[in-house]
Amino acid sequence: xxxxxxxxxxxxxxxxxxxxxxxxxxxxxxxxxxxxxxxxxxxxxxxxxxxxxxxxxxxxxxxxxxxxxxxxxxxxxxxxxxxxxxxxxxxxxxxxxxxxxxxxxxxxxxxxxxxxxxxxxxxxxxxxxxxxxxxxxxxxxxxxxxxxxxxxxxxxxxxxxxxxxxxxxxxxxxxxxxxxxxxxxxxxxxxxxxxxxxxxxxxxxxxxxxxxxxxxxxxxxxxxxxxxxxxxxxxxxxxxxxxxxxxxxxxxxxxxxxxxxxxxxxxxxxxxxxxxxxxxxxxxxxxxxxxxxxxxxxxxxxxxxxxxxxxxxxxx
Numbered sequence: 001x002x003x004x005x006x007x008x009x010x011x012x013x014x015x016x017x018x019x020x021x022x023x024x025x026x027x028x029x030x031x032x033x034x035x036x037x038x039x040x041x042x043x044x045x046x047x048x049x050x051x052x053x054x055x056x057x058x059x060x061x062x063x064x065x066x067x068x069x070x071x072x073x074x075x076x077x078x079x080x081x082x083x084x085x086x087x088x089x090x091x092x093x094x095x096x097x098x099x100x101x102x103x104x105x106x107x108x109x110x111x112x113x114x115x116x117x118x119x120x121x122x123x124x125x126x127x128x129x130x131x132x133x134x135x136x137x138x139x140x141x142x143x144x145x146x147x148x149x150x151x152x153x154x155x156x157x158x159x160x161x162x163x164x165x166x167x168x169x170x171x172x173x174x175x176x177x178x179x180x181x182x183x184x185x186x187x188x189x190x191x192x193x194x195x196x197x198x199x200x201x202x203x204x205x206x207x208x209x210x211x212x213x214x215x216x217x218x219x220x221x222x223x224x225x226x227x228x229x230x231x232x233x234x235x236x237x238x239x240x241x242x243x244x245x246x247x248x249x250x251x252x253x254x255x256x257x258x259x260x261x262x263x264x265x266x267x268x269x270x271x272x273x274x275x276x277x278x279x280x281x282x283x284x285x286x287x288x289x290x291x292x293x294x295x296x297x298x299x300x301x302x303x304x305x306x307x308x309x310x311x312x313x314x315x316x
Contacts, residue, residue: 044171045116048123049160051130051149052093053245054083056152064152065145074140082133086126093122097248101311104171105208106209112171159192162247193242195222198297203243208311214260214304216237216296229261229268229302235276236305241278244309251278255307257288264292276305
């Protein structure tokens with residue numbers, strides 16, 4: 001009887017080894033692969049932070065640093081020169097970001113890693129250039145203003161790193177069986193560069209689709225910019241661009257626009273196209289509808305722009 005038991009035990013052990021070899025085997029750390037948690041994934045690669053967006057623009061800097069008129073003029077000149085000299089790098093970074101997210105959405109982690117490495121290289125170059133920009137500010141900023149500038153940079157970096165943590169979730173879903181279910185993953189998109197939503201969220205991302213709430217011609221503090229349709233429309237499109245940027249997307253990803261206009265006329269479409277130039281500059285135009293209304297929720301508001309964007313359309 002003991003001999004039969006021993007033989008049976010040996011046979012079971014051999015069968016288990018054979019099955020492990022055929023169906024994926026056990027994990028080295030004692031876990032199971034295939035029917036359990038699966039192998040540990042490599043962590044998401046580190047991505048550049050606030051350097052990808054650059055220093056505060058002239059309007060923000062004037063308020064945040066309490067600049068005098070002469071200081072504001074010098075800052076505006078330095079900022080314009082910096083943004084012009086780094087435009088190509090920032091455009092390349094946006095392309096790499098879009099393609100990285102495209103690959104993540106399809107579960108192609110290896111290709112996404114390639115574009116993440118390109119982002120890291122671009123980020124290093126931008127960091128060097130921004131360090132030189134920061135050094136140049138010392139020539140006309142007071143010590144207190146330099147401290148305020150450093151605080152702004154630290155705050156911007158914290159926001160950027162939180163955004164990168166959210167992006168890390170996409171890396172996790174990209175490593176699962178069959179590429180994960182990224183198409184069902186939902187997340188809020190919020191940015192301080194656009195006015196806070198009076199109701200609901202500024203935007204919601206569902207997989208590769210971004211749904212942006214209707215934006216009025218308000219600045220980030222909620223104040224209307226201008227009293228004419230053209231000025232308010234430009235601001236509304238700026239707000240959508242800021243939200244898209246927060247979601248690592250761009251105006252070229254927008255596939256649908258719904259534009260609510262108070263008492264439109266025959267010249268309204270041309271005016272809106274001019275105000276939202278970046279949204280109509282691509283080879284593929286967004287599906288667009290202009291809806292005439294008698295009024296909007298905020299007194300004095302003349303236009304509200306709602307957008308839907310789809311990332312993941314690019315090739316590598």
